[in-house]
Amino acid sequence: MMEYLDLSIRQIHAALLQKKTTPLELAKLALKRAKESKDNAFELILEEQALEFASSLVEPEEDNLLWGIPYVAKDNFSTKGIETTASSNVLNGYVPLFDATVIAKLKEKKCVLIGKTTLDELAMGGTGTTGHKGITYNPYDPSHRRMMGGSSCGSAACVASGIVPFALGSDTGDSVRKPASFGGLVGMKPTWGRISRYGLFPFAPSLDHVGYFTRGVEDSAILLNALAGRDEMDSTSSFRPVDDYRADLSSPLAGKKIAVLKEILDSISDKTLLDKFNLSLQKMEQEGAEVRFVSFGEDLLPSVYATYIVISCAEATSNDANLDGIKFGPNYGGKTYQEVMFNARTKGFSELIKRRFVIGSFALMRENQDVLFLRAQKNRAKIVERVNQILADSDFIYVPAAPSIAGKLGEASDKLSNEYLIADNHLALGNFAGLPSLTLPLGMEEGMPLGVNFMGRAFEEKELLGVARRFEEITGLEGLSTLNEKEGNL
Numbered sequence: 124m125m126e127y128l129d130l131s132i133r134q135i136h137a138a139l140l141q142k143k144t145t146p147l148e149l150a151k152l153a154l155k156r157a158k159e160s161k162d163n164a165f166e167l168i169l170e171e172q173a174l175e176f177a178s179s180l181v182e183p184e185e186d187n188l189l190w191g192i193p194y195v196a197k198d199n200f201s202t203k204g205i206e207t208t209a210s211s212n213v214l215n216g217y218v219p220l221f222d223a224t225v226i227a228k229l230k231e232k233k234c235v236l237i238g239k240t241t242l243d244e245l246a247m248g249g250t251g252t253t254g255h256k257g258i259t260y261n262p263y264d265p266s267h268r269r270m271m272g273g274s275s276c277g278s279a280a281c282v283a284s285g286i287v288p289f290a291l292g293s294d295t296g297d298s299v300r301k302p303a304s305f306g307g308l309v310g311m312k313p314t315w316g317r318i319s320r321y322g323l324f325p326f327a328p329s330l331d332h333v334g335y336f337t338r339g340v341e342d343s344a345i346l347l348n349a350l351a352g353r354d355e356m357d358s359t360s361s362f363r364p365v366d367d368y369r370a371d372l373s374s375p376l377a378g379k380k381i382a383v384l385k386e387i388l389d390s391i392s393d394k395t396l397l398d399k400f401n402l403s404l405q406k407m408e409q410e411g412a413e414v415r416f417v418s419f420g421e422d423l424l425p426s427v428y429a430t431y432i433v434i435s436c437a438e439a440t441s442n443d444a445n446l447d448g449i450k451f452g453p454n455y456g457g458k459t460y461q462e463v464m465f466n467a468r469t470k471g472f473s474e475l476i477k478r479r480f481v482i483g484s485f486a487l488m489r490e491n492q493d494v495l496f497l498r499a500q501k502n503r504a505k506i507v508e509r510v511n512q513i514l515a516d517s518d519f520i521y522v523p524a525a526p527s528i529a530g531k532l533g534e535a536s537d538k539l540s541n542e543y544l545i546a547d548n549h550l551a552l553g554n555f556a557g558l559p560s561l562t563l564p565l566g567m568e569e570g571m572p573l574g575v576n577f578m579g580r581a582f583e584e585k586e587l588l589g590v591a592r593r594f595e596e597i598t599g600l601e602g603l604s605t606l607n608e609k610e611g612n613l
Contacts, residue, residue: 128152128193129606132288132342136188146191146235148338150177153193154238156190156286161262161267164277164286164459165196166208166239180233187343189232195281196291198239199246200226201322209324210242210254213452213471223322225291225333232349237287239279245490246293246326247284249301249441249548252532253277253475261305261529262605265569269529272302273332279306282336285606287429289337290394295326296431297550299334300562304524307603308565309337309591313347315557315584316361319354327438328359330431330554338594339601344560346370347584366585367582373555373596374589377411382517384419390546392529395568400523403565406597417513423506428548430506430555433486446471461587507556514558520578520591522549524562528571550576559584561591572603 138144143295150173157168177191196202199209201219203226207216223232224374229236242251251273259276260267262284270279270603275292278301282290292299294312303310306604311334318333324329333350347368353362358603388542391397399425406413448467457463468477486495493553513520526546533542553560560578567573578593595601 125507126152128288129285129365129601130603131339132188132192132345134338135192135288136190138292139183140185140285140371146177146180147174149191150193150235150237151173153287156284157238157281160262160284160286162262162271162280162284162387163257164240164259164280166241166256166277168212168238169208169236172205173235175202177235180235184233188231189229189234189349191233191235192288193233193237194229194287194289194291195240195276195278196226196236197242197278199242199293199324200291201324202239205239207239207324207355208255208295208366209245210256211244211471211476212255212351213411213446213467215453219573221322224319224356225350226322228350238281238549240281241292242559243274244437244476245324245443246274246298246497247297247381247479247584248273248478249297251302252280253473255326255473257418258532262570263306264529264593268531269571270305270532272305272529274298275302275336279303279310279336282306282308282338283604289335289342292336293323293326294331294332294334294335294554295435296548296554299336300550300560300576301525302337303562304576305529305572306336307572307600308562309564310344311335311337311343311347311352312553312560312561313584314361314559316359317559317582318350318586319352319357319360321354321356327435327444328442328487329438330435330602332554338604339597340563340588341372343591345371345434345589347588349400351584361582363366363582365416368585368588372589373592374586375411376407376590376593379590380517381407381412382417382513382520383414384424384520384522384549385416386421386424387522387546387549391523391526391544392569396565396573398498398529398564399573402596403575403594410597416520417517420509421511423509424549426502426553427555428544431548431551432482433495434477434503435461436483437486437496437604438483440480443480464516502553506552510552510556510558517581518586522576523565524574524576528568528573531598551575553578557581559587561587562595563591563598
């Protein structure tokens, strides 16, 4: 049965204005669905706080589309007075004294936070399996055999299963856009600096972006209107003016130049995905778009993953140096500083995180910096240069967001093959270059969603959302969730 919570943000807002529902009723329904969920998507459910705040919202605000809307936030965003763990034992019991800027902005918009969601530990993962509360499952597979993807697994699962209309996430390599593909969602990562990262627990600051999940492009534009803008608390926040992203949203595809990266298509073997992708190209060409098949460079794309690992692990090692059991994190005791730190890190971190810190420390050793860290930075510069070259002649880069539907948990794959390295990691291009990147549903295969990704030029989110909205109209896949599955018009 369709309920108000299953509608778009604009439709929910209309119902609130007409007093057909209330923030309290919406919050109760969201909390009910949250408690019934079996996908292990929550670090904590904020029932008491959510109901109290929702009860205080009495008179709808006509010009505030987000008034009274329930949402969830990935648990690496600081929330004042609410535990924030980043799904790591090392942060158990940490209660921040301040809100992240994006949390504060949504609070000002009178949004109702109903819970904090799971993630891969410290956001360092892409499977949704490494958080301290275990695996987060894909709601499209009730048998719990398929992953949600990460690191923003819990947030994606909550939107995909209809618990909330939108959710906050973070994206360092593809941590919003890959789960969006696996969950049939719109996953948005704007330009680096477009949304403040103040209060986001850092992974790799040169790559970290605040992102979010919605079930439609218009909802994505509404969220960007609310979240974008300069923040004096974030030194990397941009001074660039903020557009009205929702105004004149749907853009004609006629005259748009769409670049498709050949090597990425060549790395994908899923016939259903390729057929749907090629059909989408035909649909865009029928609309007047010019589709160009472009070579990125044989040597560059396979190097993306190695470059990402070296840079991200090195930055994480530096950022998380304070997690030593003395300055930050639980103290497990010891007679010396070294012993205290050893105990804290041994007992507090999972094997994955320890491996990442070993890689980062190795790359930052003086004798290794030239051959590892600096070499990775030089390669990143080459990759960014190539991305910008392509976007100088094209309006957007268009590719499959993932090589297939969500993979099965524990499924073996050749992760060192060139095909895997390209197909599974190419979304990091948007993080290397800091460019706006958005994932959309493409259709279904075996009852599981497939996704595609558009990447545009820096600070051209309005143009990106416009072409995404027209694509959404062509496919007919707006509002996809486990409660409302669609095959689309492709």
